[in-house]
Amino acid sequence: MSQAALGRPGDTLTTVLGSCLGVFMYCTRWRVSALAHVVLPSSRGHVPNAAKYADTAIPLLIQMMRREEPQAQRFAAKIMGGANMFNTTGPLQIGDENVRAVLEQLKQHDVTLIAQCVGGNKGRRVKIDCQTSQVLVERAGEPANSF
Amino acid sequence: MSHVTMDSTNRADALRAIFGPAAREASTAMQRWSAGRVTLSLDDVCESSLDALLPEVQMGDELMTLIVLTMGGELGGQLILAFTEPAGRQMCEALIGVQGTGPGWSELEQSGLMETGNILACAYVNALTHSVKRRLIPGPPQFIEDFGACVLEQALMAQAMNGDNVLVCRTSFRYGNETLPWSMYFVPDAALRQALDQAVNEYRHS
Numbered sequence: 112m113s114q115a116a117l118g119r120p121g122d123t124l125t126t127v128l129g130s131c132l133g134v135f136m137y138c139t140r141w142r143v144s145a146l147a148h149v150v151l152p153s154s155r156g157h158v159p160n161a162a163k164y165a166d167t168a169i170p171l172l173i174q175m176m177r178r179e180e181p182q183a184q185r186f187a188a189k190i191m192g193g194a195n196m197f198n199t200t201g202p203l204q205i206g207d208e209n210v211r212a213v214l215e216q217l218k219q220h221d222v223t224l225i226a227q228c229v230g231g232n233k234g235r236r237v238k239i240d241c242q243t244s245q246v247l248v249e250r251a252g253e254p255a256n257s258f
Numbered sequence: 259m260s261h262v263t264m265d266s267t268n269r270a271d272a273l274r275a276i277f278g279p280a281a282r283e284a285s286t287a288m289q290r291w292s293a294g295r296v297t298l299s300l301d302d303v304c305e306s307s308l309d310a311l312l313p314e315v316q317m318g319d320e321l322m323t324l325i326v327l328t329m330g331g332e333l334g335g336q337l338i339l340a341f342t343e344p345a346g347r348q349m350c351e352a353l354i355g356v357q358g359t360g361p362g363w364s365e366l367e368q369s370g371l372m373e374t375g376n377i378l379a380c381a382y383v384n385a386l387t388h389s390v391k392r393r394l395i396p397g398p399p400q401f402i403e404d405f406g407a408c409v410l411e412q413a414l415m416a417q418a419m420n421g422d423n424v425l426v427c428r429t430s431f432r433y434g435n436e437t438l439p440w441s442m443y444f445v446p447d448a449a450l451r452q453a454l455d456q457a458v459n460e461y462r463h464s
Binding site for chain 1: 308309311312319321326328336400402403404405407408409410411412414415418419422
């Protein structure tokens with residue numbers, strides 16, 4: 112939770128997601144990628160852990176990839192998670208808020224959204240092949256989904 | 259440096275003094291419910307950063323069966339009973355004499371497990387109410403089959419909104435001398451965490 116990791120060709124990144132959002136960003140041309148496990152939509156100025164918040168995680172991922180491969184540009188993204196595990200009702204749905212905030216940040220940073228597997232009330236176990244940028248999502252009681 | 263170490267040790271002792279009676283009450287209730295066969299003991303009160311917590315409380319990404327009770331009232335949190343499917347079936351057989359036959363959980367099995375959650379939560383929360391001197395009310399149990407870490411992650415949200423350091427209390431189960439692959443996690447919300455901090459301070463000055 113609230114971590115970010117860089118992916119190189121040959122790496123496999125894994126995470127499990129409930130209401131948190133997994134943001135996988137990559138640059139196909141320069142073969143560099145990174146994943147953040149976003150917990151909350153907004154840092155509200157609190158930034159000791161940039162991967163934790165949507166508004167700080169997206170710039171962080173871009174920075175990490177550019178540090179690894181300075182020529183990297185035109186980033187793409189796949190996002191997954193943002194569930195409501197306890198089926199709660201009420202105005203604050205943290206999963207939905209995380210999705211909304213990440214989509215807004217991707218737009219602001221000109222990152223193309225390629226695929227999303229978000230919402231619902233089941234958790235997700237995610238495995239990412241950094242060679243192909245393929246994401247495998249498993250949900251309890253359902254067949255695995257790859258995109 | 260030694261002062262910091264002593265301080266954190268005192269805090270850990272105080273937290274164990276608060277959660278210990280809750281685990282003992284739950285154990286007494288569980289012994290009654292299981293005709294003396296199953297007992298509980300406080301394993302760990304873990305205070306940690308979000309990124310380090312899940313391995314520390316030994317909650318992995320395996321598929322689990324979970325009973326979740328969300329606290330209502332002025333203070334909140336979640337009590338989560340987590341076990342593997344075979345362990346849950348073994349418990350059902352021992353507690354209510356029901357042997358599962360199909361691939362999924364029967365209504366009777368689900369009901370038996372949710373009742374177990376209810377019994378444990380009431381005893382645990384009653385004891386905790388005495389320690390924090392504030393009223394805690396367990397809500398109805400929810401039966402969930404999912405990846406354990408995903409459920410704990412959602413329960414931690416209320417604390418994550420207030421900071422990077424989170425608190426989880428873990429209780430383990432024994433059947434006679436055998437440790438059962440069952441765990442009970444108590445995850446306070448931010449308001450209850452504040453009340454716990456106050457109780458810790460009172461313990462230190464008592």
